[in-house]
Amino acid sequence: MKFAGVTVLGENGPKNKTCIYIRAHGLVNHNSYYSTITMSFVPNLASVTPNITVALGIVSLATAAIALLSYLRSFSKKQSKEVFPGPPGIPILGNLLQINPKDIILQLEQWAWEYGPIFKINMMGQEWLIVSDSNVINQQLKERPIRYSHSMKLISVFQELGMHGLLTAEGKFQNFLYINSIHFEVLAIAVRISLLTTHPRPFIHPITGSDWKQSRRWITPQFSPGRVARSKSLVIHHALILRDRLNEHAKKHQITYEKWFPKGEHVSSAVGKKHADRVFYNPKEISPVWSEFSDRTMAVIINYAFAHGKDDLVPPDIVNGIQKVLATINHRLVTPVPTWRFYSTASDRDANKAVKLLNKVIDDIFESIRKDKENGERKDEGHMNTLLESLLYEKIGKGDDVEDAELARSAEKASRLTLEQIKGNLIQVIIAGYDTTANTMNNILYAFACNPTVQARFHSEVDSILGDLAVSTSTSDLTEFFHQDPTVQFPYTYGVMRESMRLYPVVASQMFESNEDTVLDGHFMPKGTITMHLYRPASMRSCPTGDPFEFKPERWIECTDEEKKIMAQDAFGFVCPRICPGRHLATLQIMFYLILSVSRFNVQLMPSPPSATPARERRQFTSMIEGVNVRLVALSCRHLSLSLSRFIPVIPLPLQIGDSKNK
Numbered sequence: 283m284k285f286a287g288v289t290v291l292g293e294n295g296p297k298n299k300t301c302i303y304i305r306a307h308g309l310v311n312h313n314s315y316y317s318t319i320t321m322s323f324v325p326n327l328a329s330v331t332p333n334i335t336v337a338l339g340i341v342s343l344a345t346a347a348i349a350l351l352s353y354l355r356s357f358s359k360k361q362s363k364e365v366f367p368g369p370p371g372i373p374i375l376g377n378l379l380q381i382n383p384k385d386i387i388l389q390l391e392q393w394a395w396e397y398g399p400i401f402k403i404n405m406m407g408q409e410w411l412i413v414s415d416s417n418v419i420n421q422q423l424k425e426r427p428i429r430y431s432h433s434m435k436l437i438s439v440f441q442e443l444g445m446h447g448l449l450t451a452e453g454k455f456q457n458f459l460y461i462n463s464i465h466f467e468v469l470a471i472a473v474r475i476s477l478l479t480t481h482p483r484p485f486i487h488p489i490t491g492s493d494w495k496q497s498r499r500w501i502t503p504q505f506s507p508g509r510v511a512r513s514k515s516l517v518i519h520h521a522l523i524l525r526d527r528l529n530e531h532a533k534k535h536q537i538t539y540e541k542w543f544p545k546g547e548h549v550s551s552a553v554g555k556k557h558a559d560r561v562f563y564n565p566k567e568i569s570p571v572w573s574e575f576s577d578r579t580m581a582v583i584i585n586y587a588f589a590h591g592k593d594d595l596v597p598p599d600i601v602n603g604i605q606k607v608l609a610t611i612n613h614r615l616v617t618p619v620p621t622w623r624f625y626s627t628a629s630d631r632d633a634n635k636a637v638k639l640l641n642k643v644i645d646d647i648f649e650s651i652r653k654d655k656e657n658g659e660r661k662d663e664g665h666m667n668t669l670l671e672s673l674l675y676e677k678i679g680k681g682d683d684v685e686d687a688e689l690a691r692s693a694e695k696a697s698r699l700t701l702e703q704i705k706g707n708l709i710q711v712i713i714a715g716y717d718t719t720a721n722t723m724n725n726i727l728y729a730f731a732c733n734p735t736v737q738a739r740f741h742s743e744v745d746s747i748l749g750d751l752a753v754s755t756s757t758s759d760l761t762e763f764f765h766q767d768p769t770v771q772f773p774y775t776y777g778v779m780r781e782s783m784r785l786y787p788v789v790a791s792q793m794f795e796s797n798e799d800t801v802l803d804g805h806f807m808p809k810g811t812i813t814m815h816l817y818r819p820a821s822m823r824s825c826p827t828g829d830p831f832e833f834k835p836e837r838w839i840e841c842t843d844e845e846k847k848i849m850a851q852d853a854f855g856f857v858c859p860r861i862c863p864g865r866h867l868a869t870l871q872i873m874f875y876l877i878l879s880v881s882r883f884n885v886q887l888m889p890s891p892p893s894a895t896p897a898r899e900r901r902q903f904t905s906m907i908e909g910v911n912v913r914l915v916a917l918s919c920r921h922l923s924l925s926l927s928r929f930i931p932v933i934p935l936p937l938q939i940g941d942s943k944n945k
């Protein structure tokens with residue numbers, strides 16, 4: 283790589299070159315200065331290293347000069363940020379060493395209670411504003427994607443894996459944002475070091491535009507309540523498989539429990555020991571259940587997205603592949619140095635392969651749908667169109683409910699998505715919808731284990747409404763029964779779901795950058811300011827129903843409509859243009875998994891000694907309570923028919939993707 287020169291170009295760089303925009307604020311008069319380093323690339327890297335060193339030196343000096351200038355001019359504007367309190371840090375590194383990336387949310391929440399709804403932290407010279415004030419959060423979220431956009435890290439991690447869709451769309455796709463080069467990193471570090479000022483981001487963020495709007499207009503109608511309701515039998519089918527799997531875990535948990543705490547005659551007496559051992563606890567022997575939830579949610583979403591009716595074209599290892607992609611995203615989001623740009627590890631290569639495979643599968647299914655259409659092949663009555671089919675061919679809103687029609691009007695205004703855009707969106711929908719739903723289920727199990735009275739009330743609601751159907755294994759009988767919205771039919775169970783999302787939100791925080799100078803809570807915020815939202819303390823501060831720290835599902839039944847609106851606003855992304863489009867599908871899955879699967883078990887915590895690692899919330903792409911060691915006890919005696927149901931196998935539909943037994 284060779285630097286052709288260093289030029290100051292302003293906002294628009296030459297089209298045929300890769301550009302990095304560097305921006306320094308003129309904080310007094312709102313002016314900004316942009317310098318652009320224009321680089322041309324040649325293949326032989328070894329022969330040009332001296333040029334790079336010289337260029338880096340020049341760049342560092344130039345940026346240091348710009349930084350110094352803007353720093354001197356920024357004094358009066360800095361005053362606005364000074365008004366916010368924050369934890370004291372150390373010179374240069376600020377608060378960096380006080381934060382463990384995996385525990386960042388818990389640490390920031392502690393500070394939020396201590397320093398108030400808006401406080402600041404210093405991350406190596408960058409000031410971040412941490413916000414847990416619902417009004418301010420609402421204001422910022424509503425002003426997206428024009429005034430605020432997702433953090434560059436989130437966007438670049440997805441783009442580098444070749445996945446671009448609704449979640450990361452902010453404007454027209456910016457090629458210059460991503461430069462996969464070791465020299466870029468060295469350059470970034472050099473610039474960062476020379477910019478040891480208060481400037482938040484030396485590298486420019488995307489320009490907002492129509493990219494997100496177009497995807498949003500097409501994707502949102504595909505997840506309207508009317509369309510999601512058509513996937514009822516798909517979700518019920520997987521809820522029954524989940525019940526079966528949890529039953530296997532319950533058996534294992536019983537064996538482990540009996541091994542750890544044997545009755546009298548099983549005690550072993552080691553030679554030379556005065557007393558026989560009576561407890562054989564070993565934390566490695568616990569059989570965790572999270573993967574069962576992730577398998578089911580993955581299966582449902584893949585089917586919903588593209589696989590339903592075309593499962594012969596989906597290789598079994600696709601689930602494994604997607605899980606690897608998600609693990610890679612998680613890893614990259616919390617890794618401060620992007621090592622994958624220097625060399626690829628085996629997991630980096632696996633993730634790339636998995637994205638390629640996903641693209642190929644979608645291509646194959648697209649081809650098959652196209653042929654079906656050409657041959658005029660008719661679908662069975664009641665066939666559920668996948669997201670792929672609908673995005674390619676369907677006229678949205680026909681025969682559906684009012685909300686569908688509303689959304690259809692909006693989609694009609696936008697031009698159809700290209701196949702490339704569809705593929706990006708399908709992959710992102712899977713990534714966005716899979717562990718969010720699975721982690722929520724995991725957190726509910728933890729809440730049940732910690733709150734036996736809540737669990738008892740949940741069991742009683744399910745039993746009293748479902749009766750003998752509670753143990754039915756018939757997808758069609760159950761689909762027929764659930765003709766109503768289950769959140770209305772089972773209000774306490776719905777309260778359990780909402781309460782767990784309020785106390786243990788899986789999207790507990792988000793980070794944004796401002797795209798323009800703005801005013802936040804009466805204080806001037808220059809373009810490029812980083813803001814981090816903390817949703818849990820925000821919702822707790824504004825909780826209108828009392829006892830905000832307690833797990834009380836009944837608050838969702840006893841509250842007024844207005845109170846419910848306030849309490850529900852944060853879980854799926856507030857009432858903002860980017861509110862989660864998959865919320866109805868997520869809710870349907872969680873409700874059916876609880877009613878048809880989890881209700882068949884008593885959830886307890888496995889006994890453990892005081893030295894055991896306590897369950898703790900951890901954040902990667904999404905948050906989850908880790909180390910939840912539950913013991914499932916099958917409730918086999920509540921209904922006469924239950925004993926029968928244990929001998930009736932779940933009759934599998936042809937949709938077995940994600941079935942861990944088939945992996």
Ligand code: HEM
Pocket residue numbers: 448449450498583710711712714715716718719722788789792852853854855856859860861862863864865867868
């Ligand atoms: C319990 C489950 C879920 C939770 C808690 C959740 C939460 C959220 C939140 C808070 C956002 C807003 C992010 C933002 O403000 O930028 C979001 C966005 C999104 N969610 Fe979900 N989600 C869940 C399930 C799903 C499912 C099942 C799907 C799809 C099948 C999905 C697809 C998406 C997509 C595509 C976006 C991006 C929307 C946009 O940027 O316009 N989510 N989700």
